[in-house]
Amino acid sequence: MIISIASSVRFPAPEFENHTLPVMGLESYISDATLWRVLLLSIFLMISGICFHRCRSRKAMLLVCLAGLLVFGFLFKACPCPVGLFQNVADSVVNGQSISAGYLLLFTIPLASALIWGRLFCSGVCPLGAVQELISLTTIQIPNAIDRILRMLPIQVLLVSCVLAASGALYPLCYLDPYLPLFTWSFTFPFALLTIFFLIVGSFISRPFCRFVCPYGALLRFFAIFAAKPPSITNSDCINCKLCEQGCPNNAIFPPEDQTSTVLHTTGRRRLSLLVACLPLALFTGGVIGHFSAPLFAQLHPDVSLVGDLQADRQTSATRSFALTGESLARLQAHAIRAQNKISIGMSLGGMLFAACIMAELIANSRRREHDKKYSIDSGLCLCCGRCYQACPLEKIHVHGTSEHEK
Amino acid sequence: MKRRYFINSLLTGCIAAPFTLLFRQSEDVETGSKTLWQIDPEKCTHCGKCKTECILTQSAVKCVHQYASCGYCLFCSGYYQDKRARFDTAGENLRCPTDAISRTYIEDPYFEYKIDEDKCIACGKCVKGCAAFGNGSLFLQVRQNICLNCNQCRIAIACPSDAFVQVSPDKPYLFKQLQKDET
Numbered sequence: 001m002i003i004s005i006a007s008s009v010r011f012p013a014p015e016f017e018n019h020t021l022p023v024m025g026l027e028s029y030i031s032d033a034t035l036w037r038v039l040l041l042s043i044f045l046m047i048s049g050i051c052f053h054r055c056r057s058r059k060a061m062l063l064v065c066l067a068g069l070l071v072f073g074f075l076f077k078a079c080p081c082p083v084g085l086f087q088n089v090a091d092s093v094v095n096g097q098s099i100s101a102g103y104l105l106l107f108t109i110p111l112a113s114a115l116i117w118g119r120l121f122c123s124g125v126c127p128l129g130a131v132q133e134l135i136s137l138t139t140i141q142i143p144n145a146i147d148r149i150l151r152m153l154p155i156q157v158l159l160v161s162c163v164l165a166a167s168g169a170l171y172p173l174c175y176l177d178p179y180l181p182l183f184t185w186s187f188t189f190p191f192a193l194l195t196i197f198f199l200i201v202g203s204f205i206s207r208p209f210c211r212f213v214c215p216y217g218a219l220l221r222f223f224a225i226f227a228a229k230p231p232s233i234t235n236s237d238c239i240n241c242k243l244c245e246q247g248c249p250n251n252a253i254f255p256p257e258d259q260t261s262t263v264l265h266t267t268g269r270r271r272l273s274l275l276v277a278c279l280p281l282a283l284f285t286g287g288v289i290g291h292f293s294a295p296l297f298a299q300l301h302p303d304v305s306l307v308g309d310l311q312a313d314r315q316t317s318a319t320r321s322f323a324l325t326g327e328s329l330a331r332l333q334a335h336a337i338r339a340q341n342k343i344s345i346g347m348s349l350g351g352m353l354f355a356a357c358i359m360a361e362l363i364a365n366s367r368r369r370e371h372d373k374k375y376s377i378d379s380g381l382c383l384c385c386g387r388c389y390q391a392c393p394l395e396k397i398h399v400h401g402t403s404e405h406e407k
Numbered sequence: 408m409k410r411r412y413f414i415n416s417l418l419t420g421c422i423a424a425p426f427t428l429l430f431r432q433s434e435d436v437e438t439g440s441k442t443l444w445q446i447d448p449e450k451c452t453h454c455g456k457c458k459t460e461c462i463l464t465q466s467a468v469k470c471v472h473q474y475a476s477c478g479y480c481l482f483c484s485g486y487y488q489d490k491r492a493r494f495d496t497a498g499e500n501l502r503c504p505t506d507a508i509s510r511t512y513i514e515d516p517y518f519e520y521k522i523d524e525d526k527c528i529a530c531g532k533c534v535k536g537c538a539a540f541g542n543g544s545l546f547l548q549v550r551q552n553i554c555l556n557c558n559q560c561r562i563a564i565a566c567p568s569d570a571f572v573q574v575s576p577d578k579p580y581l582f583k584q585l586q587k588d589e590t
């Protein structure tokens with residue numbers, strides 16, 4: 001049997017008498033830890049659910065955090081991590097990109113657990129959350145008004161990432177993730193600055209990435225709002241001591257509605273109707289802003305930037321390789337235009353969706369919550385850290401009282 | 408609170424929705440779902456980015472040697488520098504910066520070249536040399552046992568030749584074309 005190579009064979013392979021070709025043996029180099037990840041993720045969620053809802057203990061939550069950091073952060077290198085998988089899903093839905101069942105499970109299990117128990121994934125199973133939880137030395141509470149604005153950012157990041165991933169450009173979250181270099185221990189220049197920034201900010205503001213950037217957090221928040229068994233402070237009568245509100249660094253506890261104020265009633269109602277009336281206008285504005293910001297994001301698409309470089313006669317490694325491949329410029333341009341269209345449509349839709357989210361938040365905030373007579377947790381914002389359980393004086397009586405009673 | 412449970416059950420349905428993606432894939436791809444990253448060796452232009460762009464400190468990409476297409480040359484252009492003083496194994500004459508290529512004498516005038524995977528840093532220098540003057544039997548591949556299988560491979564975005572493709576776990580490596588004539 002003679003073996004010859006289809007492409008350039010300059011030197012035909014010699015025929016040896018007593019030498020057999022070594023086997024490359026590459027097939028044995030395969031390992032896929034996705035199944036382990038899925039299994040461990042479910043176990044961790046179970047454990048943190050028990051720690052949070054049954055034991056109601058901050059110390060146990062910190063232990064889960066540490067374990068989560070070691071296993072998902074340092075053992076599995078936090079990549080691929082459920083936090084970024086929404087991009088794969090978006091890519092898969094729009095472009096038909098393959099996605100394995102394991103990845104889909106990694107993506108949906110935290111969402112499912114959020115629907116049952118609130119954002120347990122964020123409590124410490126997520127390695128990025130765990131880093132932030134463990135490095136926060138002191139916590140400065142951000143004023144509620146600023147927090148309300150900043151907490152809209154993740155939704156924006158989510159929408160833009162989805163559009164970019166679905167257009168086949170790049171997965172932006174993989175670059176934005178400031179903690180990933182800590183696990184893989186490889187720092188590249190502009191992104192290392194992000195890491196340093198978030199590490200410093202994270203030492204005095206609780207969970208800056210989770211609350212103001214993380215797009216998966218935005219998804220989890222949406223699911224956790226409708227949790228069947230959400231995190232809750234004292235089941236018994238709250239004495240309105242405010243201790244939990246002060247104890248929560250994530251602004252997730254809202255105070256009871258002021259039952260005595262009747263003056264605001266009519267103005268409140270007027271404001272609500274005004275908001276509802278403004279809804280179409282807001283949607284339109286969002287769509288327009290999205291549409292006009294699209295060219296900016298389109299530059300991130302490799303085909304679009306390559307066409308730009310070729311037209312401006314800039315020498316980059318991409319243009320050099322393009323000359324080598326000998327592909328036609330027309331085909332590349334067609335690809336680029338298709339990508340631009342995708343991004344343009346996506347950004348317009350995204351802008352509208354974002355406007356809708358802002359309006360929903362405003363409307364939810366101007367609604368009168370008649371039956372809120374106690375301090376309660378916003379399950380969408382609560383990161384299940386357990387600090388408020390520690391702070392509440394009734395909690396101590398409750399938990400310890402029942403345990404003594406059982407003895 | 409009834410409304411809350413209604414929405415909750417609706418969302419539970421939503422969670423199942425992404426799994427329909429699996430059915431779409433299994434229909435149109437006969438080779439299974441393509442979920443692993445790999446380099447198409449025919450497209451790679453050995454730019455050197457594979458060494459630097461991987462999120463791992465030591466790139467998951469390594470050089471492999473397809474022995475079947477190697478010419479077993481005495482003066483291997485992947486092994487020796489372009490401007491070598493002598494054809495000996497002194498470091499300054501060799502191309503590989505980490506001395507990852509070793510050669511063994513087979514029979515006159517043929518030598519076999521072997522890559523030490525632990526030493527290779529995927530700089531692509533030998534690949535370039537072999538492609539320029541040799542048979543192109545040295546090329547770069549993503550080692551699936553090292554690769555984390557990132558959501559999106561960092562190198563795939565940086566690769567100027569668009570050489571990264573996705574492959575199915577059944578066929579995780581891409582080789583150069585071999586033509587087999589039975590005689």
Ligand code: SF4
Binds near residue numbers: 128220
């Ligand atoms: S908000 Fe995002 S980064 Fe933070 S713990 Fe949750 S999933 Fe992880």
Ligand code: SF4
Binds near residue numbers: 231248
């Ligand atoms: S567990 Fe309590 S303190 Fe922690 S984020 Fe939730 S509400 Fe805030």
Ligand code: SF4
Binds near residue numbers: 454455
């Ligand atoms: S980045 Fe692309 S062209 Fe450069 S060495 Fe890697 S596969 Fe080859």
Ligand code: SF4
Binds near residue numbers: 503505526527534
């Ligand atoms: S020259 Fe570069 S790619 Fe080739 S074996 Fe050495 S380190 Fe690996």
Ligand code: SF4
Binds near residue numbers: 461554
């Ligand atoms: S998928 Fe990730 S680990 Fe694998 S080669 Fe690409 S960047 Fe490196």
